Amino acid sequence: MNPIERLRARVGDALFMRVAGPGGYEQRDRIHLTPGPRWFAPDSPIRRVHGDSATFVGGLRALLLQSLHPLAMAGVAGHSGYRGDPWGRLARTSTFLGYTTFATEEHAQEMIDRVRAVHERVRGRTPDGRPYRASDPHLLTWVHVAEADSFLAAHQRYGEKPLTAGETDEYVAQSGRVARALGAQDVPTTVAELADRIESYRGELGATPAALDTASFLLREPPLPRPARAPYRLLAAGSVALLPSWARDELGVDTWFSRTLGGPAGSVAVRAVRWGMDSVAREGRRW
Structure with a gap:
C-alpha cells in the first residue's frame, strides 16, 4: 500500500470509529453480512441517502433543527448526555440508522423495539414546568421530519448522486416507514407534505437556553482534538448554510461565513470525508 492509501485508510478508520463507536466494525458486519430480507432494496433512495458521506452534514443540521422544539430539547438535555458523552450518542444514532436502513427485517425490528423501550423511560418536565x-x-x-428534511437537503446539495424529483418523494415515504415503526403519527410521504409538516410546527418552536447551548457546543466547542477542528468547521458551516433562515436566526448562527461560503465549505468537507470513508466502504465490499 502506497503512502497516500495508507493515509486514506487511517483517515477512514478514524472517521468510522468516531461515528460508529468501538464496536463499529462488528456492527457493520452484522448489519451487512447477515442473510435475510431487508426493509429496503439495495438501490433504493433511502439506502443511497443514508449511505452517502453527506449524512455527516445532514446529521449536524438535524440536531440543530430538532433542538428548536423546547420539549424535544428538554428530553435531550435531561437524558441523552450529549455533553458528557457526545460520541457515544453519535454512535448510538448512527447504529440505529444503519440497522433500520441496511440490516435484515428481523434486526431492524429488534432495533426499533429497543429504542421504543428507551423512549418509554425518557420523560420529565421542562424548566417552565411543561x-x-x-x-x-x-x-x-417532529424529530423525524427535522431529520428527514436535513438528510435529504444535505444529499441534494452535497451528495455524490442527487436524487430525482420522484426519488425524493420515495425517500420521504421510505424514511416514514421507520418513523411510524417508532410511533410517529401523521408522517409525511412526499417532499411537499414534509415541508408542510415542518411549517405546521413553527408556532411551537423557539431557541431555549438549552437549544442555544447545544448550538454553541456543536458549532463552537466541538469535542475534537485541535487539528481536527478546522476541517470540522467547514462541515459545520455547510450544515448551517442548509438551515432555513428562520432557524439560523433563532439559534443565532447566521454568520457572514455560513451565508457566503458555507455551501463551498460543506462541499469540501464532504469530499474529504468521502475520500477517507471510501477505504472503509471498499473493505466492507471486500467482505
Whole structure:
C-alpha cells in the first residue's frame, strides 16, 4: 500500500470509529453480512441517502433543527448526555440508522423495539414546568421530519448522486416507514407534505437556553482534538448554510461565513470525508 492509501485508510478508520463507536466494525458486519430480507432494496433512495458521506452534514443540521422544539430539547438535555458523552450518542444514532436502513427485517425490528423501550423511560418536565415524554407521537414526528428534511437537503446539495424529483418523494415515504415503526403519527410521504409538516410546527418552536447551548457546543466547542477542528468547521458551516433562515436566526448562527461560503465549505468537507470513508466502504465490499 502506497503512502497516500495508507493515509486514506487511517483517515477512514478514524472517521468510522468516531461515528460508529468501538464496536463499529462488528456492527457493520452484522448489519451487512447477515442473510435475510431487508426493509429496503439495495438501490433504493433511502439506502443511497443514508449511505452517502453527506449524512455527516445532514446529521449536524438535524440536531440543530430538532433542538428548536423546547420539549424535544428538554428530553435531550435531561437524558441523552450529549455533553458528557457526545460520541457515544453519535454512535448510538448512527447504529440505529444503519440497522433500520441496511440490516435484515428481523434486526431492524429488534432495533426499533429497543429504542421504543428507551423512549418509554425518557420523560420529565421542562424548566417552565411543561411535561414531556420521548414516546409522544407528536414529538416523534417532529424529530423525524427535522431529520428527514436535513438528510435529504444535505444529499441534494452535497451528495455524490442527487436524487430525482420522484426519488425524493420515495425517500420521504421510505424514511416514514421507520418513523411510524417508532410511533410517529401523521408522517409525511412526499417532499411537499414534509415541508408542510415542518411549517405546521413553527408556532411551537423557539431557541431555549438549552437549544442555544447545544448550538454553541456543536458549532463552537466541538469535542475534537485541535487539528481536527478546522476541517470540522467547514462541515459545520455547510450544515448551517442548509438551515432555513428562520432557524439560523433563532439559534443565532447566521454568520457572514455560513451565508457566503458555507455551501463551498460543506462541499469540501464532504469530499474529504468521502475520500477517507471510501477505504472503509471498499473493505466492507471486500467482505
